[in-house]
Amino acid sequence: MDEDQIHATLSRMLLAGRLPGGTKLGEHRLADIFGVSRERIRKVLHRLGHERLIEVVKNRGAFTLAPDPSEVHVVFEARRILEGGIAAHLADTLSPDQVETLRAHVDRESEALKTGDRRTWLRLSAEFHFLLAAMTGNPVIVQQARELVGRTTMLVAFYENNAGAQCGCAEHRTIFRALASGERARAGKAMSAHLALIETRLRPLACVDAGPPLEDVIAEFMEPPSPPARTRRKAQMKAEAQA
Numbered sequence: 168m169d170e171d172q173i174h175a176t177l178s179r180m181l182l183a184g185r186l187p188g189g190t191k192l193g194e195h196r197l198a199d200i201f202g203v204s205r206e207r208i209r210k211v212l213h214r215l216g217h218e219r220l221i222e223v224v225k226n227r228g229a230f231t232l233a234p235d236p237s238e239v240h241v242v243f244e245a246r247r248i249l250e251g252g253i254a255a256h257l258a259d260t261l262s263p264d265q266v267e268t269l270r271a272h273v274d275r276e277s278e279a280l281k282t283g284d285r286r287t288w289l290r291l292s293a294e295f296h297f298l299l300a301a302m303t304g305n306p307v308i309v310q311q312a313r314e315l316v317g318r319t320t321m322l323v324a325f326y327e328n329n330a331g332a333q334c335g336c337a338e339h340r341t342i343f344r345a346l347a348s349g350e351r352a353r354a355g356k357a358m359s360a361h362l363a364l365i366e367t368r369l370r371p372l373a374c375v376d377a378g379p380p381l382e383d384v385i386a387e388f389m390e391p392p393s394p395p396a397r398t399r400r401k402a403q404m405k406a407e408a409q410a
């Protein structure tokens with residue numbers, strides 16, 4: 168596995184928020200898991216630190232981001248400003264094709280929720296926000312949105328993982344309707360309100376359990392080798408992991 172593949176695997180895992188904050192990402196352990204040298208792992212960790220997906224502490228090593236209530240507020244505020252602006256902008260600029268793409272996306276969210284497919288629903292609700300950012304066609308916006316949404320996902324992972332802490336499906340539809348009808352102010356407000364609601368729905372966990380073993384979580388996010396008997400299940404896991 169080369170550095171890019173290791174980086175991609177760890178990024179997917181971190182962005183999915185599957186590890187509690189402050190989990191040590193030891194070089195030795197990761198080198199064993201990926202079967203590469205510590206040198207390679209160090210480079211990947213450095214890059215992830217630079218992208219602010221992990222915290223690299225001098226002389227102590229790399230850790231998943233730890234939750235800090237003031238950070239939660241600051242990140243959500245940044246999202247309201249950025250994504251409220253994205254929504255307002257898109258209300259003026261969406262093409263009919265983009266409106267249909269969004270409609271289909273919101274419909275898939277509802278469908279996943281209705282059929283109780285929670286993992287798909289969670290993936291689709293995060294994708295809704297990436298999709299809007301991508302529709303601006305502006306790579307700077309896309310990069311900022313990726314970072315902020317990723318940080319939110321990781322922060323939310325520390326909080327009570329109930330449906331209330333996630334994106335409300337009806338709220339996405341409200342945003343979509345404002346966008347589809349080209350109502351700039353309403354679209355911006357609907358997005359800000361949605362992000363404010365997610366923030367207020369967060370409830371800190373009474374106690375943070377120790378996370379699952381690092382090896383297990385990483386295995387879940389690796390590209391599967393696809394042996395025939397398990398191909399279908401793995402393909403499904405892969406699709407989920409790429410969210």
Ligand SMILES: [Zn+2]
Pocket residue numbers: 292295296334335339361
């Ligand atoms: Zn949302």
